[in-house]
Amino acid sequence: MRILANDGLDNKAIDIFKEKNFEIDTNHYEIEDLKKVIVDYDILIVRSATKVKKDLIDAAKGSKLKLIIRAGVGLDNIDVKYANSNDITVKNTPNSSSNSVAELVLGHMFGLARHIVLSNLTMRQGQWNKSKYTGIELSGKTLGIIGFGRIGKALAGKASALGMNIVYYDRFKNENESYTFMSLNELLVNSDFITLHVSATDRPLIGKEEIDMMKNGVVIINTARGGVIDEEALLNGLNENKVGGAGIDVFEEEPSLNAELINHPKVSVTPHIGAATFEAQERIGEEVVEIVLDFYDNLANIAS
Numbered sequence: 584m585r586i587l588a589n590d591g592l593d594n595k596a597i598d599i600f601k602e603k604n605f606e607i608d609t610n611h612y613e614i615e616d617l618k619k620v621i622v623d624y625d626i627l628i629v630r631s632a633t634k635v636k637k638d639l640i641d642a643a644k645g646s647k648l649k650l651i652i653r654a655g656v657g658l659d660n661i662d663v664k665y666a667n668s669n670d671i672t673v674k675n676t677p678n679s680s681s682n683s684v685a686e687l688v689l690g691h692m693f694g695l696a697r698h699i700v701l702s703n704l705t706m707r708q709g710q711w712n713k714s715k716y717t718g719i720e721l722s723g724k725t726l727g728i729i730g731f732g733r734i735g736k737a738l739a740g741k742a743s744a745l746g747m748n749i750v751y752y753d754r755f756k757n758e759n760e761s762y763t764f765m766s767l768n769e770l771l772v773n774s775d776f777i778t779l780h781v782s783a784t785d786r787p788l789i790g791k792e793e794i795d796m797m798k799n800g801v802v803i804i805n806t807a808r809g810g811v812i813d814e815e816a817l818l819n820g821l822n823e824n825k826v827g828g829a830g831i832d833v834f835e836e837e838p839s840l841n842a843e844l845i846n847h848p849k850v851s852v853t854p855h856i857g858a859a860t861f862e863a864q865e866r867i868g869e870e871v872v873e874i875v876l877d878f879y880d881n882l883a884n885i886a887s
């Protein structure tokens with residue numbers, strides 16, 4: 584079997600594939616070149632950089648390509664329905680990065696609560712703004728988690744250990760007994776910090792109307808997907824001092840060209856690095872290997 588890991592893969596996973604005599608190629612092909620070579624592979628592994636849309640799937644149609652793996656959680660860069668309708672299975676690795684994303688959320692929260700981002704910037708410019716940077720504690724504050732899947736739950740555990748009150752909203756579940764379920768509107772009204780852990784949405788989940796409902800000085804964190812928060816509404820909220828701070832890892836457009844948001848003094852930004860830890864990437868590699876071996880076993884069973 585030939586595998587193309589078009590956006591790279593953890594070295595341990597590559598070694599396992601080699602040991603098991605899979606042929607694994609880690610060249611990166613841009614989309615037009617990828618369309619030409621895709622027919623030579625049985626399995627395509629991508630992260631977020633490669634967009635597997637209709638045109639690429641059309642190029643692979645009827646070839647030996649039977650499995651696409653998203654080494655990560657979000658499937659928004661893959662047209663899953665179209666791939667499935669062309670007899671190509673699509674899998675992701677939902678279990679591996681929750682801890683890393685949850686820690687990044689806390690990083691942004693601490694950074695904003697204690698003015699760490701601005702302190703770094705201004706001290707490097709020779710300023711000593713001790714009296715300006717009185718912060719707040721996370722302990723005792725209410726953290727509203729929108730989307731209570733693996734990442735939301737991992738974060739709830741960590742934040743509650745810090746003394747935060749956890750409330751959550753999820754479209755599908757409200758059965759977690761350790762934390763308080765609220766409707767989305769209740770959560771917006773009652774939270775000091777709000778963080779999103781939902782899949783990509785067609786239209787923003789958080790826009791002007793939702794921001795208007797929030798507490799004055801609310802801190803909003805988005806490590807989910809660009810577009811789940813309306814960036815213009817967020818900027819207006821920040822400029823009108825309705826929003827006290829925002830921690831943003833994902834953007835409507837990536838790399839982001841929204842200079843006003845990136846440079847805003849009340850914003851802490853990172854370039855979509857939620858899952859970018861050695862630990863998460865290693866676990867993602869392990870999950871990818873498992874998916875491939877299962878797939879291979881199933882094929883062997885069908886053939887025998």
Ligand code: MLT
Nearest residue numbers: 630631655656657857858
């Ligand atoms: C994911 O969906 O796994 C994360 O956003 C990480 C990524 O896309 O790089």
